[in-house]
Each structure stands twice: as structure tokens, then as C-alpha cells.
Amino acid sequence: MMDTILENRTIDMIAAHFKTAPHKIGRIHEADAEIVDLGGGSPHYLAVTTDALVEEISSGLYDDPYFMGWMLAMVNFSDLAAVGADPLGLLLSISYPMNGDSRFAAKLARGVSDACNKLGTFVLGGDTNQGGELLLSGCAVGLVPKQSVLTRKGARAHDSLYMTSRAGLGNVYAFLKLGRMRFLPARSFYKPVARIKEGRIIREFASSCMDTSDGVIHTIDTLMRLNRRRFVLYGDWAAILHPIAYRVCRAQGIPAWLVLAGIHGEFELVFTVSPQRERPFLSAAAETGWTPLKIGEVCEGQGVSIQGNGGATPLDTAAIRNLSEQAGSDPQAYIKRLVQIAQESGIA
Amino acid sequence: MMDTILENRTIDMIAAHFKTAPHKIGRIHEADAEIVDLGGGSPHYLAVTTDALVEEISSGLYDDPYFMGWMLAMVNFSDLAAVGADPLGLLLSISYPMNGDSRFAAKLARGVSDACNKLGTFVLGGDTNQGGELLLSGCAVGLVPKQSVLTRKGARAHDSLYMTSRAGLGNVYAFLKLGRMRFLPARSFYKPVARIKEGRIIREFASSCMDTSDGVIHTIDTLMRLNRRRFVLYGDWAAILHPIAYRVCRAQGIPAWLVLAGIHGEFELVFTVSPQRERPFLSAAAETGWTPLKIGEVCEGQGVSIQGNGGATPLDTAAIRNLSEQAGSDPQAYIKRLVQIAQESGIA
Numbered sequence: 001m002m003d004t005i006l007e008n009r010t011i012d013m014i015a016a017h018f019k020t021a022p023h024k025i026g027r028i029h030e031a032d033a034e035i036v037d038l039g040g041g042s043p044h045y046l047a048v049t050t051d052a053l054v055e056e057i058s059s060g061l062y063d064d065p066y067f068m069g070w071m072l073a074m075v076n077f078s079d080l081a082a083v084g085a086d087p088l089g090l091l092l093s094i095s096y097p098m099n100g101d102s103r104f105a106a107k108l109a110r111g112v113s114d115a116c117n118k119l120g121t122f123v124l125g126g127d128t129n130q131g132g133e134l135l136l137s138g139c140a141v142g143l144v145p146k147q148s149v150l151t152r153k154g155a156r157a158h159d160s161l162y163m164t165s166r167a168g169l170g171n172v173y174a175f176l177k178l179g180r181m182r183f184l185p186a187r188s189f190y191k192p193v194a195r196i197k198e199g200r201i202i203r204e205f206a207s208s209c210m211d212t213s214d215g216v217i218h219t220i221d222t223l224m225r226l227n228r229r230r231f232v233l234y235g236d237w238a239a240i241l242h243p244i245a246y247r248v249c250r251a252q253g254i255p256a257w258l259v260l261a262g263i264h265g266e267f268e269l270v271f272t273v274s275p276q277r278e279r280p281f282l283s284a285a286a287e288t289g290w291t292p293l294k295i296g297e298v299c300e301g302q303g304v305s306i307q308g309n310g311g312a313t314p315l316d317t318a319a320i321r322n323l324s325e326q327a328g329s330d331p332q333a334y335i336k337r338l339v340q341i342a343q344e345s346g347i348a
Numbered sequence: 349m350m351d352t353i354l355e356n357r358t359i360d361m362i363a364a365h366f367k368t369a370p371h372k373i374g375r376i377h378e379a380d381a382e383i384v385d386l387g388g389g390s391p392h393y394l395a396v397t398t399d400a401l402v403e404e405i406s407s408g409l410y411d412d413p414y415f416m417g418w419m420l421a422m423v424n425f426s427d428l429a430a431v432g433a434d435p436l437g438l439l440l441s442i443s444y445p446m447n448g449d450s451r452f453a454a455k456l457a458r459g460v461s462d463a464c465n466k467l468g469t470f471v472l473g474g475d476t477n478q479g480g481e482l483l484l485s486g487c488a489v490g491l492v493p494k495q496s497v498l499t500r501k502g503a504r505a506h507d508s509l510y511m512t513s514r515a516g517l518g519n520v521y522a523f524l525k526l527g528r529m530r531f532l533p534a535r536s537f538y539k540p541v542a543r544i545k546e547g548r549i550i551r552e553f554a555s556s557c558m559d560t561s562d563g564v565i566h567t568i569d570t571l572m573r574l575n576r577r578r579f580v581l582y583g584d585w586a587a588i589l590h591p592i593a594y595r596v597c598r599a600q601g602i603p604a605w606l607v608l609a610g611i612h613g614e615f616e617l618v619f620t621v622s623p624q625r626e627r628p629f630l631s632a633a634a635e636t637g638w639t640p641l642k643i644g645e646v647c648e649g650q651g652v653s654i655q656g657n658g659g660a661t662p663l664d665t666a667a668i669r670n671l672s673e674q675a676g677s678d679p680q681a682y683i684k685r686l687v688q689i690a691q692e693s694g695i696a
Contacts, residue, residue, distance in 0.1 A: 011476055013450060014442070017457035021437050021470035034473040036436055038491065042390060050439040050487050054477035088384055089369050091398040093441070093485040094362070102361060109365035122369035125382040128359055129402035132481060137441040139398050139487035143386065 004225075004318045006325050030226060031151040032082035032211055035144070044143040047085035051075045052093075052137035059331065061177055061264065065104050068136060069111020070191065075213060076140035077119055077194035078267040082211040084150040084203025085142030087196060090116060092126030095135040108136075119196050144203065154207040155227040155272040161296035162206075164198045164269045167216050168245030171262035175254060178331040189244050192267045198290060202271050205281035209271035216240075216260040218324075219270045220296075220304055221317035227272075230301035235308040240295050255342050257306075262338065263324040272298055306345075315345055352573075352666045354673050378574060379499040380430035380559055383492070392491040395433035399423045400441075400485035407679065409525055409612065413452045416484060417459020418539065423561060424488035425467055425542035426615040430559040432498040432551025433490030435544060438464060440474030441485040456484075467544050496551040498619070503556040503575040507620035509644035510554075512546045515564050516593030519610035523602060526679040537592050540615045546638060550619050553629035557619035564588075564608040566672075567618045568644075568652055569665035575620075578649035583656040588643050603690050605654075610686065611672040620646055654693075663693055
């Protein structure tokens with residue numbers, strides 16, 4: 001099921017060479033961060049993850065050093081949020097060209113620092129190198145109470161499908177930036193925050209969870225494959241899309257659905273909650289002033305569907321995800337193909 | 349003291365932007381890995397480190413994918429060994445060109461896997477990206493008993509200076525590889541193993557510890573600066589150098605001392621032991637069949653000296669270390685300058 005997705009095949013091919021760690025919880029693809037039993041009766045698991053910014057920089061999507069720093073921190077902490085972990089901090093692995101000026105490094109460091117401050121966490125250390133190309137990799141560590149750890153597995157039929165908040169800004173940012181459709185300054189509206197705070201509530205109630213860093217459709221497709229259930233997404237785009245994302249789509253004639261299908265997501269969490277836990281979950285969320293967004297439901301069967309007025313339309317999410325293999329090399333062709341798939345599915 | 353070293357200035361400039369984590373033990377530069385208090389009365393600290401292979405690949409020093417994988421794992425685990433940690437595992441951040449064939453990735457994975465097996469540890473997970481340039485970064489996590497944690501600080505006058513085993517192979521490998529002096533196949537003799545096993549004994553007895561991944565002189569210079577004592581290294585190269593390193597130096601007319609001064613080290617540990625703990629330390633080591641190598645002593649005063657027949661000769665270790673800033677761009681010029689410094693000091 002998971003190997004229908006090309007990206008997973010590369011990872012699986014590499015991972016096939018490695019022995020399974022007996023103290024690791026769950027298998028490959030099953031959680032946003034690695035979950036490790038610390039032994040010795042610790043009430044916590046260690047959560048650890050690594051994420052690099054590569055295509056984002058080589059494609060020109062991120063060109064501002066402050067923004068790169070912010071995103072480097074957030075992309076790593078978002079993986080911790082998705083397993084319900086409290087962050088201990090971040091390690092940085094930075095490689096930049098010899099001729100890189102020190103102002104660049106300073107701005108980058110400020111972006112990382114502001115992101116950590118925003119989440120109440122810290123840079124613990126790192127490694128710097130002189131390289132021909134700019135390369136930014138991070139590693140976040142955190143702790144999660146054993147009884148509350150979240151993985152991508154555990155969703156059942158009749159669970160409700162939730163998202164922390166309205167999505168689509170990540171892809172709107174990418175479309176504007178790469179498509180040079182700059183009718184508004186892209187950077188001004190896109191400065192995402194990893195959902196660490198919400199993750200602490202979600203971990204007490206959800207049956208499965210994953211972040212939307214590769215886009216909402218990608219996330220739902222992965223949850224569908226791992227849980228072998230049918231995931232139905234409500235087609236009410238005005239309710240699911242961030243208001244700016246929705247407005248940009250209308251102004252630019254972009255099918256709204258596209259900003260969920262593109263692979264430059266944001267750091268919302270998509271998660272499932274069983275019917276019995278839904279009321280206490282919503283109460284706990286309301287106490288913090290947060291209103292989770294219901295975006296669909298889990299049903300018997302398999303596949304992903306969009307629920308419109310005329311019933312549920314199945315969506316070829318494997319085709320959408322496998323398109324992303326070419327996104328870095330030719331963003332324009334990628335967007336065009338996405339629009340085609342949408343039209344063929346009668347969804348756009 | 350630490351800011352006399354150019355490399356440290358870059359790190360300090362970046363680190364100046366970050367708040368100090370209250371749960372981090374020690375300050376910047378004070379340990380090979382970051383040491384983190386897990387809270388909740390845990391008897392262990394978390395040790396976590398990140399290290400990338402950048403200059404090693406761009407300079408052509410590492411060109412075999414299996415060897416790259418092996419070294420990527422070992423360079424990270426060596427940092428854990430130097431703080432006395434037991435590894436929990438490794439995360440990989442791999443970026444490689446689109447046209448990279450899958451055999452390359454498979455060989456790389458086998459190198460990583462064999463290195464982990466050798467140390468009885470595991471790959472926990474990772475991140476893969478398509479990038480223009482090959483980039484390999486790792487992140488190792490481990491646990492160390494709180495009362496036994498090792499840092500670079502704590503050496504006192506009258507401590508003995510030890511090394512896990514004879515050194516110099518890393519630089520001999522680099523000289524042969526980059527200098528094209530291939531009278532023997534460089535790869536056949538250089539496959540270093542992180543000193544995790546020895547670290548478990550050292551942590552019970554040593555007052556300070558650091559690995560030799562940037563070369564022995566670099567390591568001793570750092571220990572000297574952090575501990576503000578005089579470090580005297582015995583000038584008996586036949587006893588301190590690995591037999592192959594010593595033989596290559598003689599055959600090639602390379603001053604023996606150079607293979608300690610170059611920055612491509614190996615994964616030995618350099619550490620200090622107080623006079624009171626020396627005998628129980630040596631007994632504990634002997635029980636495992638390991639004979640630690642005494643290479644010098646710590647005295648009152650400051651600086652690094654080489655102890656020869658005619659007394660101790662001070663060595664300008666800051667000049668040696670700052671030379672390494674140019675090592676990646678022009679290895680030949682770097683080696684030439686090192687030889688000059690050796691001759692000026694009357695050591696070569």
C-alpha cells in the first residue's frame with residue numbers, strides 16, 4: 001500500500017539495509033518523528049526527527065535567510081508536534097559557501113532563534129561547514145508521555161477527521177513565489193508556526209495524527225494508506241482553506257482544491273478522533289481558546305474521496321503524490337498537471 | 349582563549365543569536381556532544397550531536413559511497429563516545445542529485461549499516477532529498493549516566509594525558525589520498541571505529557575527554573584552552589603514531605609530527621586522568637584487554653609543548669589550527685605550511 005508512492009520506494013530501498021532498532025516504537029512511515037524507548041522505566045519516549053531544506057532553496061522558493069532559519073526550525077518542530085512531543089531543542093547542521101558573508105549567517109541565526117523563542121524552546125548546538133552549496137539541516141529532540149504518544153496509525157471507521165486550523169497558505173506561497181504571480185508580497189502572509197501547543201491537547205484524545213508539511217492531500221493519503229480506511233474530505237473549500245488562500249485562488253483563477261494538493265504544505269496537524277472522545281476533546285480545546293476544524297470523516301473501505309453536494313468523488317491521490325517527484329525540477333509543469341488531474345476528477 | 353581560533357569565531361557569531369537552554373549542561377565548545385537534562389529525576393542525560401560530511405566529499409577525500417556511509421555514522425558516534433554515552437541510534441539526512449543511481453544509495457546505506465552493527469547500534473530514521481550536490485548529515489542520540497558524564501573540562505595539573513590508541517591514520521589517509529602519493533591503497537588501512545566501548549570505561553575515571561576527529565594537536569589545543577593548563581605531549585612519535593602512519597611518514601619523508609597536526613583525524617579519544625584514579629583506571633581497562641596509551645601530562649601554566657630529549661618545546665597550536673581554514677581549498681599549500689611551522693618550531 002505504502003509502496004505505491006514513489007518517494008516511499010526510495011526511502012524503503014535505503015531502509016532495507018538497516019536492522020530494526022528494538023527500542024524504536026512503530027515502523028518506518030508510521031510517525032512524523034522517530035519514537036524511542038529510553039528504557040529504565042522512564043515515563044517518556046524520546047521523539048527525534050531530522051529535516052533539511054534542499055528543494056525549497058534550490059528551487060528559489062526560500063531566498064531570504066531569516067525565512068530559511070524560521071522554516072528550518074519549524075519544519076523540524078512540526079514533526080515533534082505531530083507525535084505530541086514537548087521539544088527539548090534543536091540541533092543545526094549548516095553548510096555554506098566560503099564567500100558567504102556573515103550577514104547571511106546572522107540573519108539565518110535570527111530566524112532560527114525567533115522560531116525557537118516563539119515555541120518556548122532552544123537551539124542546543126550544531127555543526128558548521130564550508131560547502132559549495134548552501135545546505136541547512138536540522139534535528140529536533142523532545143519528550144512525549146508514553147501513554148499519550150501520537151502516531152499516524154490508529155484511525156478507525158466513524159472517527160472524525162480534524163485539522164488544527166485552515167490550510168493552503170504553504171501552496172499559495174509557492175504558487176505566487178514560483179509562478180511569479182506577485183500581486184501581494186508572498187512573505188507577508190506566510191510565517192507558519194509548528195502546532196506544539198495544540199499537539200499537547202491532541203495527544204490526549206486523537207487516534208492518529210500527521211502534519212501537513214507536504215500538503216493536506218498528501219497527509220490524508222498517507223493516513224488512508226497506513227490505516228486502510230476510506231478518508232472522506234468535505235469539499236467545502238471556503239471553510240477548509242485559509243481566507244487568504246481562498247481569496248488568492250479566486251483572484252488568480254486557481255482551483256481552490258489545488259492548494260491542498262500541492263506539496264508545499266504548512267504546519268497544521270491533521271488528526272482523527274473517535275466519536276466517544278470528540279466532546280471532551282472539543283471542550284479541552286475550547287478551554288485554550290482553540291477551535292479545531294472538522295474537515296471530514298473516516299469510513300469503512302479504502303481510498304480518499306471528496307464529499308460534495310452530489311456525493312463523494314474518489315480522488316487518485318497516488319497520481320497526485322507521484323507528480324511531486326517532478327515538482328522541484330519544473331514547478332510550472334507540476335502545477336499544470338495538478339490542474340489537469342483536478343479537472344479529470346471533476347473536482348476543480 | 350577559545351576565540352583565538354578562527355573556526356570558533358564563526359560558531360560563536362552564530363551562537364550569539366541563541367538563548368542558552370536552561371536544561372543544557374555546560375556551555376558552547378565544552379563537550380563533543382550536547383548534554384541535555386531530561387528532567388523528571390532521570391538518572392541519565394541525553395547526549396545528542398550532529399555532524400555532516402562536507403569538505404571531506406567536496407575535496408575528494410571521500411569518494412567511495414560505502415566509506416562515506418561508514419564515516420558518517422562513526423563521526424557522529426565518536427562524539428557520543430567522547431561524552432561517555434551509550435548510543436540509542438542515528439538519524440540520517442541525505443541529499444543527492446536526481447541523476448544519482450540507486451547503487452550509490454545502496455552502498456552508502458550498507459556503509460552506515462555496517463558501522464552501526466559494529467557498534468551494536470541502529471539507524472532510527474532520516475530524511476532524503478533531491479539536491480544538486482551530494483550532502484550527508486547525521487545526528488546521533490544516546491544516554492549517559494549523570495554521575496559519569498564526560499566533558500572537555502575538568503583537567504587539572506598533574507593529571508596524566510592518555511589516548512585510547514595510537515593515532516595518525518586519518519591524516520596519513522588524507523596525505524596519500526589528496527597528495528596522490530598512492531604507494532599503498534589508502535582505503536585498506538583506514539576504517540576507524542568510534543570508541544564507544546572504551547568511552548564506557550573512561551567515563552568512570554577521566555577528568556576530561558575529547559575525540560581526535562580534527563587531529564590530535566587540535567584536540568590537545570582545545571583541552572588546553574578550556575582547562576587553562578599547560579599540556580605537555582611526549583615527542584616519542586614511534587610510540588604515539590600508529591605503526592602504519594609511522595612507516596608511511598618515514599617512507600615518504602613526511603615529518604611524523606605532521607600526522608598529529610593535520611585536521612583529518614581519526615576517532616581516538618584523548619583524555620586526562622588524575623593521579624589518584626590512574627591505577628584503578630588502568631586495571632579496569634586491562635580487564636577488557638585494552639591498554640590505554642599515555643601520551644603526556646597536564647602541568648601548571650598554559651600552552652602546548654612537545655617533550656623531547658632536550659626538554660619541552662612550546663608549539664604555536666593556534667597557528668596550526670587556523671591554517672586549517674584553508675585546508676579544504678588547497679590541501680597542498682596547507683601541508684606545505686604545516687611542514688614550515690614544524691621546522692620553525694624545531695620539532696620536525
